[in-house]
Amino acid sequence: MNLDKIFDKLRRYNRGNYVQLIFCIAFAVFLITSFSAMLFSPTILTVLPVGGDSRKQVNMIFVIALIGCLMFAIYATGLFFKYKSRETGVFLALGASKRVLTKTFYKELAKIWAACTLVALVLGNIASVIIWQLFRVLVIDTSQMPYQFSITGTLVGLMFAVVLGLCIFVMAYIFMKRSNLMDILNEQRKNEPIQEVTRAYGLTGLVMTVLGILLGYVVPFAVASAFKINLPGLWNATYLISIVGIYRLVTYLISHHERGKRPQKYYKNIIPYSMMKSQGKQTVRNMCVMALLVLASMFALFYVPMSATSYWQIDDSPVDYSLVYPANIDELNQEDIESLAAKHDVKATDYMEVDFAELLGSGIERDWTDSGKLVEEYQEKHEYAEFISASEYEQITGKQLTVPQGGYYIFVNGPEDTWTKFDDMDQVTNPATDETFKLSLTGTLDDDKELFHLATNRYVLNDADFEAITAGISEDHQVKQLMFNVEESEAEQAFAEEVFSEFIARAPAEMARTTTYDAYQSEQAKLAGEHYDGDIVMELDTSNPDLRNYWKYYPSIKTVMKQNFLRDMAVFFLLFVYVAIICLAAVGIIAYTRSITIAINNKQLFEDLTKLGANNKYIRRTVNSQLTKIFVYPTVIGGVGMLFMMFLIFVVNDGRFSPSEMIAYRYDLLIFAAVCVYIFILYRVSFKKMLRILKV
Known part of the structure; x- marks a missing residue:
């Protein structure tokens, strides 16, 4: 042979x-x-x-x-x-x-x-x-x-x-x-036995785990906000402190057992304690890898609920359709909308038309230097912004607003950040007359989602100030916004898609601009012979996925926005769930094989215990003690660690925990619960396999 x-x-x-x-x-x-x-x-x-x-x-x-x-x-x-x-x-x-x-x-x-x-x-x-x-x-x-x-x-x-x-x-x-x-x-x-460590060792491991996350994620935001310094990419290495902390924490959980006030419990479990310690280094390595894989899978699964906050915010606006475009462009108007509505047999209601005046506002240009320091340069003429009067604001929203002379309200969609301060503007210039007017911040408006525009700062002025400041403004410096609602019907989807495609079809080349584009800054860059980063021409096509995030005049059509968002997020969902499956499969394979290894390596020990009088109940409890540590500790450490990280992401990014983020966090908790169920199933399969190997 x-x-x-x-x-x-x-x-x-x-x-x-x-x-x-x-x-x-x-x-x-x-x-x-x-x-x-x-x-x-x-x-x-x-x-x-x-x-x-x-x-x-x-x-x-x-x-x-x-x-x-x-x-x-x-x-x-x-x-x-x-x-x-x-x-x-x-x-x-x-x-x-x-x-x-x-x-x-x-x-x-x-x-x-x-x-x-x-x-x-x-x-x-x-x-x-x-x-x-x-x-x-x-x-x-x-x-x-x-x-x-x-x-x-x-x-x-x-x-x-x-x-x-x-x-x-x-x-x-x-x-x-x-x-x-x-x-x-x-x-x-x-076997690779592990030395018993003190309680302080475990406590420092817990502190290092939390500290690494705080240093890696929170500190860069805090430093940028307080000291206007951008920490170098090397700072991300502070996350490694958490990995060291996880290793110390797992080592403590595996090796540290005290007699304490109940010595009987300690001596009753001395055999499973000793078994775990005798193979401690192997077990600790496996459990650390499992904890990191659980954390990675949670990151992948949590991404979709986190991104879905934008989807839920679509309904925050009280209007179903909002079209913004320069007033001198022949775009869709009320007559066109009514014609399309009649074609699709839908009913358009609450039609409103708003004209914003485009004025040159002062501001602060911010940028990071090569050394990581934030440089701020005040400019009397910074960029174009859009303005309406207090009376027109009241007519649109139905809310009374008192704006003092020389003051202004700004439309916002969240708190201030490093790059944008609400009081950056202290004067405006009429582009037609080149006349300048001093202004100061009176307050913010964060409940009027229909009037907030991501691509441009928008303000409300006192009626008298508005009339004086906008004197002589032509259509070339006016922006039109059409808003209306549509009653729910089966034909609404087709109507919404045709409004979207018709709006894009009518948009000329001068509207093919990104959200970062500003006509004044572009003009100044050309005069200085410099390159302007905002001079990017968008491809105006309904199939272009970049339109939703980067087009300056992207129409706010709830039905279309939801469909496009679902299309894009569906791709992320599919890819990220795949990664989660891979990571969780790795967790299952490592945990299962580790369990089988423990059973095989300790088979003789269990046989000796049986000969010494240990019954099946004791053997089962001993096996369960081993498996509980292998499955529970990595799951809790990885899952809770990622939940803590997501909480920081939601709070630190904009300084608040919004209602949509709270919904996303609830989904994160449900996802973690589902992963725990998966781990429990793995535990039961491994437990039964170990008992078969040990013939219990």
Whole structure:
């Protein structure tokens, strides 16, 4: 009988170990292939423009997916080598040549890797088609979201498989290179005990975990606001303090046990305590990795509720349709709206038309220097802003507003930040007469969402001031805003889409501007022969996903905004849930295999306990004590840590916890509860498997 046949028999005998290895390799390549097949699909790429924040976020989450898959595949391979160590040592002890044994072992691994890769690449592409179609049926289905095959996605999956294969063979080379026969024979039995630590050690671990998050996220905001300094990117390394803190905290939870006031409880659990400590280093490493994977999965799952706050805010505006455009442009008017409404048999109501005067406001230009310091430069003529009178404001909103002479109210959508202060403007200039008027901040208006415009600052002036300041203003410096509502009906969607497409079709080239564009700043840059960053021409096409976030005149049409938002967020939801699945799968594999390892390594101990009189109830309690630590601690640390981080994100970004953010946070809590249910299921499966191994 040659060595290949002996290996075949060993494979059949140790089927469980091989199944675990094959599953982990195939599952890792399968996940990355199906993920990248969708990520690099032309349909997805149209939603994720090159250089945009959304593309950067998805690329970051894809890197996390790659690391997660590589991590649990390598971990499973390491366990497989641990199981193989005994039989390898036996072969060597019986006189087998290490060269021949190594060759046969490499050949076996190559077959496993090749078969897993081929099957995973095929199934990954098939799964991406099935998941995409199910996604369209269950979540959102539009003509802009057809499935398109991506050869790039398949190549990425293949490259990942090659990298994973190289890692496996490097590990195999190191495994077979060892020369000490006894080390090989005892590899499976080797334990790494951990020293007991003090309560102060655990307390400092908790403090470091929280401190790392505060230093990494809160401090940069605080420093920028208080000292006008932008901390360097290297400051993000402070997050590593949290990782060290997690390690110390887990070490404390595993190793520290005091007799305290109830010594009977301590002595009753001394065996499970000792078992955990005897394999402490291995367990701590596994639990730290699990905690970080749980944190990464929570980050991916929490992203959608966090982004959905913008979706819920769409309904904050009391008007269904709001169209803003320069008054000298031949755009949609009331007659056009009524004609389209009659065509689709819908009823348009509450029609309002507002004319804003465009004046040059003073302001402060802010920018970071190369050294990270915030530089502020006051400019008497900074940028154009839009103004209405107090009486017109009352006519539009029905609210009475008293504005003193020389004062102004500003429309806002949140608190001040480092870049914008509400009282930056202290004078305005009439562009027609070049006459200047001094003004000062009276107050803010944050409840009139229909009049807030993201692309331009808007103000309310005293009636007398408004009449004096806007004297001689022509249509070239006026902005028109049309607002109306539509009664709910089945035809509203088609009507909204035609209003949207007609508005874009009529928009001339001078309206193809981004939200950062200002005509005065552009003119000054040209006069100085300098480049102006805001001179970017938008592609005015209904299929352009950049319009919603970056077009200066993007129409506020609730129905269209919700549909486009759902389309974009559906893509994020799909991709981020994929990453969460990868991370949680890694958690499951690591926790399950760690549980089985504990059962196998301590089987003799449990048999001895049974012979000494321990009943099944005691064995079950001991097993449960081991598993509870492995499953509960990483889940709580990772989940609570991410919940704390999300709370900081919501509060620190704008200094408040808005109603929509509270809704998102409730969803985060529900998601964490669902993950806990998943972990509990894993715990029960592992618990039953351990009892079967121990024959309890």
